[in-house]
Amino acid sequence: MERLTCDYCGLPFRAPYKPAAGEKAFCCSGCAMASTLGIEGDAFPVTPQLVFDLLFAFGVFNQFLLWLLAVALLRDGRSEGALLCIRISVALGALDYVSALLWQWRSRWLGASDGLVFALLAGPVVAGSVLVWLGQGALGSPVVAGANLLLLGWKARGFVRRQWARRRG
Numbered sequence: 001m002e003r004l005t006c007d008y009c010g011l012p013f014r015a016p017y018k019p020a021a022g023e024k025a026f027c028c029s030g031c032a033m034a035s036t037l038g039i040e041g042d043a044f045p046v047t048p049q050l051v052f053d054l055l056f057a058f059g060v061f062n063q064f065l066l067w068l069l070a071v072a073l074l075r076d077g078r079s080e081g082a083l084l085c086i087r088i089s090v091a092l093g094a095l096d097y098v099s100a101l102l103w104q105w106r107s108r109w110l111g112a113s114d115g116l117v118f119a120l121l122a123g124p125v126v127a128g129s130v131l132v133w134l135g136q137g138a139l140g141s142p143v144v145a146g147a148n149l150l151l152l153g154w155k156a157r158g159f160v161r162r163q164w165a166r167r168r169g
Contacts, residue, residue: 001014001015002016002017002018004019004025006028006031006161007024007025007035008024008027008032008034008035008158008161009027009031009158009162009164010162010165010166011027011161011164011165013027026158027161028111028113028157028158028161029104029109029110029111029113029158030157030158030161031158031161031162032109032158033053033107033109033155033158034156034158034162035158036107037049037050037053049107052099053155056100056152057152059092059093059096059148060093060096060149062089062092063089063144063145063148064089064142064149066086066088066089066092066141067086067141067145070082070083070085070089070138070141074138086138086140086141087132089141089144090129090132090140093125093128093141093144093147093148094125094129094144096148097121097125097144097147097148097151100148100151100155101118117151117154121147121151124143124147125144125147127140127143128140128141128142128143128144128147129144131143
């Protein structure tokens with residue numbers, strides 16, 4: 001095991017291999033993702049990673065928004081509209097989850113810890129989807145949205161690690 005320092009957050013970590021010359025080393029997929037954004041100082045370039053992350057966050061936001069709209073429609077007695085909002089929310093949540101998994105796999109940042117997180121969050125996504133199709137959408141929609149909110153936090157952990165490293169050292 002090689003003892004390395006993350007090229008994004010600066011924290012030490014152990015890696016099973018030494019990166020090739022000129023190749024960056026990252027302690028986690030969150031740091032790898034954050035480094036590809038290229039947000040340093042005044043520069044804010046539009047990158048494919050930035051576009052994906054913004055679309056993912058937009059999807060999570062809309063899942064919660066559609067769920068809240070469904071709750072409001074239910075209070076007004078408009079159950080058909082509420083059910084449609086809940087179904088769209090859950091479908092968007094499932095699409096968000098699958099797209100995040102595929103994006104991370106395609107980027108080759110899907111490590112063991114990422115696989116575990118995706119596997120653990122697959123349960124709520126599937127359970128929430130099943131609840132919606134069984135007619136319990138008021139429960140299923142926030143479960144799927146909550147799972148994707150946790151996934152959003154997991155994907156952004158590189159920023160947190162960098163701040164923690166700066167305060168530490």
